[in-house]
Amino acid sequence: MSSTLHQPSLFPRPAPTLAVPAVIDAALRGGADLALSLSAGKDSQALVYLVAPWFRAQGYPGRCYVVHADLGRAEWPQTAELVERMAADVDLPLLVVRRPKGDLIARFEERLEATRASGAPFWPSSASRYCTSHLKAGPIDTALRNPAPFWPSSASRYCTSDLKRGPIDTALRSAEVVISAEGVRADESHARAKKPAVEVRSGITASSQQAARNLAMMEPEAALAARQPGQRVALNWRPLLHFNTEEIWQACGTSTADLQRRRRLYAAGQHEAALLGWPCHPAYVFGNERLSCAFCVLGSQNDLLNGAQHNPELYAHLIELEIVGQATFKNGWSLTQLPVTGEAARLRDQVLAGKTLTL
Template sequence: MDPKQIPLFARPAATLAVPTVIDAALRGGADLALSLSAGKDSQALVALLAPWFRAQGYTGRCYVVHADLGRAEWPQTAALVERMAEDAGMPLLVVRRPKGDLVARFEERLEATRESGAPFWPSSASRYCTSHLKAGPIDTALRNPAPFWPSSASRYCTSDLKRGPIDTALRSAEVVISAEGVRADESHARAKKPVVEIRTGITASSQKATRNLSAMTPEEALAARNPGQRVALNWRPLLHWNTEEIWQACGTSSAELTRRRLLYAAGQHEEALQGWPCHPAYVFGNERLSCAFCVLGSKNDLLNGAQHNPELYAHLIQLEIVGGATFKNGWSLTELPVTGEAARLRDAVLGQHKSAA
């Protein structure tokens, strides 16, 4: 290829997507909350938006908000979140579900499922034979007739442990923007999301159309808002960034990550992690960073979670057995090819239940 042609096809330098409505809201004094999970996307978000916000001279508050999932988190996450907020020079607000952490929520759902008395067989009121069996074989579907675990169709881990507590915090301002590190590259569903939209759950609603801000566009809602009415926006300034651009914003690269993963796999753990600016789970081999056991995570990520969090792994297996439902529909955590302490604890839990039976 002629070198002179390269600029014609080169990707433009990544820039923050800042719609006019976002700038207008911030110039009007809106609060800006930077959501931080400690994953690479949210780390890049905080690292980029904190200095940008200061440079614009906006008068509203800007702070980092982290939803703490408790025992379900990687043990390194809390300290990393504190460091990332401190590095950005932003105050940190940590929110939690008042009734308990994500593991407690699993347990609550398990008990609710057991106490509901839902019949095993389908009926006119519960036709799971129709709803569950058309897309797959009967034995797979019946393995979890009444699952208590979260799933892609029931992401209560997000609604109860993240969005709910964060919404409570965001209610402190009449105009507030929640900045999120969501990227189109992550999934087809995320690729369809807009850069900015109304956060309907805490935006003023009304039976009267002219006052129902939650049903309006962001521009319409801000223009129609009266004092005392809240407008909340979701903003995704990194929506069209690619993975390499994110790593660079975090102070590293995919090539550097690959080098460190090879070191870690070779047993050179200290060298692999020394000076690494991001979450260590990536060096362990994770592609995504969420809680230590994300129901939407790959088997590789779940295996890493089990190997590095063996006690939590054993507890979740216990819940699978007691609740009679596998972590994923048709697939159990016991099937992970774990070694070492994780394997020992798994076998101990399975042995206890075999003896009890």
């Protein structure tokens, strides 16, 4: 009987390189615009710091700029200034886009009102036996079958579609051939590992009933080859797809070890020393594993707790929305369950005592 011994590799991992498919190079050499999406998280920061100098070194003739979707009150308060600094670090113009009808908190409130206005009952009762009438005796009523989602969820990520993708799509329409570069990495999740390095951004690519002109349904190479003047081709590009976390930190000018050291300092109350010289978003030093808005419905309890401790007024307002909308922030899990302390706990208790706060 034989066995296989698993030993560390004798050869170090090769230095990471940008994933640049031939179709991306061809599009850029043809004058395509390149928009670098920046949220201020580590992956998008690494994207900007690595791709901007690479773009200049290639001598491409088109425009390269940074685009940031501002979520308003839902953002960490440090994000806006950091985005400006990161774009300035690579000497690229910054385009900040926003949802015209209001920020993410306003969108939460709109969805809440829409849900309440529908008047659709939630649980069946003796007076409203929709479990029988709609699931056995007749078609399901539209209002009951598809109640307007209140909070976003993994199945209804309107926070992304309405506040990020939509406003960014509007900005990208300024060019006939445009590439949106994103800091997506394969080791973040199984779903992201399956994503290609490049694909057509179908929502703003020319479509048609005629298959030969329906660029939105083609592969990137075919769409560019079939494009006629006046037709738009937009591509999503993921140049960091095969970078690991340590390589991302290094691209940002730090390391996992440095982050851990700073977290220990911050936890010990040495806040100024912990943040001195830190090149990335401070939320990571606070303890966040990932960065999006201050409260993400897909975030871990750890990250939500950090968001609450450092943004107590926003935390309390979201609890108000839970109460008014009679729906918890996560499915079956309320923000009130976070083990907050200090100002966050005080404001939470005020809300639970029936006192109204204003954000």
